[in-house]
Amino acid sequence: xxxxxxxxxxxxxxxxxxxxxxxxxxxxxxxxxxxxxxxxxxxxxxxxxxxxxxxxxxxxxxxxxxxxxxxxxxxxxxxxxxxxxxxxxxxxxxxxxxxxxxxxxxxxxxxxxxxxxxxxxxxxxxxxxxxxxxxxxxxxxxxxxxxxxxxxxxxxxxxxxxxxxxxxxxxxxxxxxxxxxxxxxxxxxxxxxxxxxxxxxxxxxxxxxxxxxxxxxxxxxxxxxxxxxxxxxxxxxxxxxxxxxxxxxxxxxxxxxxxxxxxxxxxxxxxxxxxxxxxxxxxxxxxxxxxxxxxxxxxxxxxxxxxxxxxxxxxxxxxxxxxxxxxxxxxxxxxxxxxxxxxxxxxxxxxxxxxxxxxxxxxxxxxxxxxxxxxxxxxxxxxxxxxxxxxxxxxxxxxxxxxxxxxxxxxxxxxxxxxxx
Numbered sequence: 001x002x003x004x005x006x007x008x009x010x011x012x013x014x015x016x017x018x019x020x021x022x023x024x025x026x027x028x029x030x031x032x033x034x035x036x037x038x039x040x041x042x043x044x045x046x047x048x049x050x051x052x053x054x055x056x057x058x059x060x061x062x063x064x065x066x067x068x069x070x071x072x073x074x075x076x077x078x079x080x081x082x083x084x085x086x087x088x089x090x091x092x093x094x095x096x097x098x099x100x101x102x103x104x105x106x107x108x109x110x111x112x113x114x115x116x117x118x119x120x121x122x123x124x125x126x127x128x129x130x131x132x133x134x135x136x137x138x139x140x141x142x143x144x145x146x147x148x149x150x151x152x153x154x155x156x157x158x159x160x161x162x163x164x165x166x167x168x169x170x171x172x173x174x175x176x177x178x179x180x181x182x183x184x185x186x187x188x189x190x191x192x193x194x195x196x197x198x199x200x201x202x203x204x205x206x207x208x209x210x211x212x213x214x215x216x217x218x219x220x221x222x223x224x225x226x227x228x229x230x231x232x233x234x235x236x237x238x239x240x241x242x243x244x245x246x247x248x249x250x251x252x253x254x255x256x257x258x259x260x261x262x263x264x265x266x267x268x269x270x271x272x273x274x275x276x277x278x279x280x281x282x283x284x285x286x287x288x289x290x291x292x293x294x295x296x297x298x299x300x301x302x303x304x305x306x307x308x309x310x311x312x313x314x315x316x317x318x319x320x321x322x323x324x325x326x327x328x329x330x331x332x333x334x335x336x337x338x339x340x341x342x343x344x345x346x347x348x349x350x351x352x353x354x355x356x357x358x359x360x361x362x363x364x365x366x367x368x369x370x371x372x373x374x375x376x377x378x379x380x381x382x383x384x385x386x387x388x389x390x391x392x393x394x395x396x397x398x399x400x401x402x403x404x405x406x407x408x409x410x411x412x413x414x415x416x417x418x419x420x421x
Contacts, residue, residue: 008059013037013045014052019057020045075119076210077147079158081140082126092388104337109200115207115264119153129161129168134286134386137171141282144172148180148280155182155210157203162187162240164249165219171233173217173408175284180276183217186212188332189246195217198222198246205230205260212266214257215275222246223259231256232266236410237381239350253375254412285390287313292382294318294348295325301332307341314342314385316397318378323347323354323370324361330368335368342400344371344385371403376410383408 005011013033014021022035032044039130056326112118125136140158147153170184176183186206188199198221206220209232217235225246233251233260233402242248258268289312293303307315315336319325323345325333337343345365350390353375356362366372373381384407388399406413 005053005055006059009055010057010059012052012054013050014054014058015045015049016051023059031069051195073117074115074154074211075117075152076155076157076207077120077122077150077153078118078121079140079143079147079156080126081124081126081136081158081160082128101118109203111200112203112207115204116211127161129164132161132164132168134171134288137168137175137286138284140168141172141175141284144176144183144386145280145282148176148183153181155184155212157206157210158183159203160187161184162189166238166240166249166377167379167383169217169219169238170377170380170410171286173235173410174384174387176217176280177408178273178278179215179217180278180280182210182212182214182275183235185217185219187219187221187249189244189248198227201227201230201262204262208260208264208266209258212281213275213379214266215273216257218257220260221249223256227262229259229261232258232260234409236383236408237282237377237412238375239379241350252377254409272348283387286383286386287389288386290311290382290386290389291315292318292378295320295329297326299326299329301329304332304336304341308336309341312341313389314344316344316346316373316378316381316385318348319345319354320348322358322362323356323365323372324359325365327361330361330364333365334368340396341369342371342385342389342396342403343369344373344381344403346373346376346381348378350377369400371400373403373411375412380410 007024007026009024012036020035020037022037022043025034025042027034029044031047033041033047033050035045037043047106060073122143124139127136142283144156147156155333165185165187172183186202188197188202202221209218209220214232219233219235219238220230223229223231233249233256234254237252237254238249239252240248241250255269257270257272258266291307291312293315295317325385335342345354356366356372385403388394388402394402
């Protein structure tokens with residue numbers, strides 16, 4: 001009965017006590033039959049307990065891909081950078097591996113080809129998102145720039161890992177500013193070949209947004225754990241707020257731009273930059289002498305000495321509450337500012353805004369030259385500071401002033417209650 005099956009087959013395994021269904025994985029433990037269940041979890045079953053194995057579905061041949069059609073209408077470009085959304089089950093390890101060809105992603109989601117004509121697929125690199133660096137943002141932006149300036153391209157979809165997706169979306173928002181067509185970043189929390197994958201809805205909704213009038217850098221993903229609709233979220237006002245849920249990304253201190261349904265209907269919540277014909281130029285420069293530091297109780301202020309010695313140009317500090325650190329941290333902050341380091345304050349609370357005038361600690365930091373960034377997310381602040389410092393012609397005081405300018409909606413002048421207000 002075992003000889004009729006092979007690694008990657010979907011099978012049913014019956015023992016005296018139960019029946020399990022799943023994908024047959026390669027087991028490295030003698031006498032153990034290893035299955036990946038529909039839930040995504042792996043289970044080991046003693047072969048001596050197995051009464052019957054039934055083949056339910058043979059493993060697909062990965063090299064058989066759907067052909068990309070070209071209708072000449074609704075044409076978009078897709079850029080694949082890696083992450084779970086561009087991964088599928090590896091039957092040998094039980095984990096996931098990168099898709100061996102971009103077309104294999106379309107093979108898993110044939111409806112995508114009914115919504116848009118994917119003009120071309122670019123793979124500038126394949127990286128797990130935790131390995132992303134400033135140089136990757138720059139490389140990615142060069143590919144996006146070509147698509148934005150091609151009249152045959154209606155929009156761009158970028159697939160990306162979740163862990164640093166909001167850093168990349170923020171970086172692209174500063175690199176491009178006001179766009180001429182949509183740049184849509186999307187993701188999945190579960191590999192694309194799993195029945196519970198969120199990739200299908202995310203990709204299909206992203207395709208509709210890429211054809212829409214929303215000429216912004218946006219993140220499109222599940223609005224809830226259900227497959228009902230997705231949110232369209234502003235690229236520099238969004239954060240990953242759950243490690244594994246489908247609706248991991250939420251708007252912070254602002255409303256979603258819109259919601260998009262599987263039918264293609266888009267319900268708009270607020271104003272956005274609209275599609276136009278202007279030429280786009282990527283302003284892709286970043287400084288690698290920028291840091292993001294989280295303040296914690298009892299933190300040794302000597303950490304700032306490290307950044308001073310390493311000649312860092314700017315540091316964003318996630319502070320408590322309205323913008324506070326312990327009293328023993330303030331002298332070292334003053335010394336860092338005097339040495340030429342730009343110190344910016346963001347809040348650890350994520351939601352809400354800073355106010356240095358409420359308590360004496362905040363007023364002292366403000367007097368020392370710390371730049372308080374109101375409701376700007378710490379990750380966005382880090383990216384923005386790195387981007388500004390990458391411009392060699394900008395002096396220190398100009399950078400400090402620019403950190404307080406609302407370039408592309410990174411500040412929200414009015415905060416409501418809850419992320420949908």
